[in-house]
Amino acid sequence: MTEQPIREALDAAGRVPSEADLDTLSRQLNRPVRDVVEIGARCVCGNPLVATTAPRLSSGIPFPTTYYLSHPVITAAVSRLEAAGLMNEMNERLGGDSILAQAYVAAHESYLANRDAIGARSGTGAVPEIDGVSAGGMPTRVKCLHVLVGHSLAAGEGVNPLGDEALEAIAEWWTKDKCYCAGAWDTESEAPSRDRSRHVKTQELQDPAAKRAERAAKRAAREAQERAAQDDA
Numbered sequence: 001m002t003e004q005p006i007r008e009a010l011d012a013a014g015r016v017p018s019e020a021d022l023d024t025l026s027r028q029l030n031r032p033v034r035d036v037v038e039i040g041a042r043c044v045c046g047n048p049l050v051a052t053t054a055p056r057l058s059s060g061i062p063f064p065t066t067y068y069l070s071h072p073v074i075t076a077a078v079s080r081l082e083a084a085g086l087m088n089e090m091n092e093r094l095g096g097d098s099i100l101a102q103a104y105v106a107a108h109e110s111y112l113a114n115r116d117a118i119g120a121r122s123g124t125g126a127v128p129e130i131d132g133v134s135a136g137g138m139p140t141r142v143k144c145l146h147v148l149v150g151h152s153l154a155a156g157e158g159v160n161p162l163g164d165e166a167l168e169a170i171a172e173w174w175t176k177d178k179c180y181c182a183g184a185w186d187t188e189s190e191a192p193s194r195d196r197s198r199h200v201k202t203q204e205l206q207d208p209a210a211k212r213a214e215r216a217a218k219r220a221a222r223e224a225q226e227r228a229a230q231d232d233a
């Protein structure tokens with residue numbers, strides 16, 4: 001497909017982020033979002049649930065975590081599962097259940113293929129630094145359930161078996177057929193435009209390449225802050 005039909009197909013699927021979407025994402029995450037190239041999934045009301053980030057940030061840093069869960073109600077619910085030890089249980093099952101393990105490898109491969117496609121259509125191109133590196137512990141471990149749930153929401157049911165399980169497990173707090181947005185984030189005050197968080201929030205970034213990228217991102221953020229502080233002085 002040439003560029004125009006791809007854009008139209010994305011638009012029809014509600015994946016092209018509007019200014020209002022980016023504003024909502026910044027409010028949901030309480031920091032300004034950057035390099036969001038698509039909306040991975042939406043609430044029934046239309047609000048973003050998942051931010052799809054380019055595989056290379058505009059700063060040049062490789063970014064393996066394509067699907068970032070943004071909705072506070074879902075992130076909180078998934079955090080409860082993590083706190084209750086669901087990841088340990090999943091890791092044990094991955095060790096003993098070869099069918100599950102195979103499906104999880106397939107999810108990893110699907111993630112990488114999607115990321116390549118997103119890189120191609122967002123103009124990022126290939127990102128060799130993170131070749132074969134997905135996120136959340138895939139393909140052999142579960143290190144971050146938020147990543148798996150973000151993947152499941154963006155890819156749809158049947159792609160990531162453990163993300164799908166986690167979504168079922170949060171059903172008492174969130175289901176895809178209902179809107180849980182009211183009161184879930186600040187809609188009154190100005191949307192965050194400067195990153196005041198002390199650390200870059202990451203939902204995974206466990207692998208060495210990602211950790212290096214994260215350190216570089218923190219360094220860049222610190223340098224930018226120092227420059228801003230100097231400008232203020």
Ligand SMILES: [Zn+2]
Pocket residue numbers: 043044045046047178179180181182
């Ligand atoms: Zn909603």
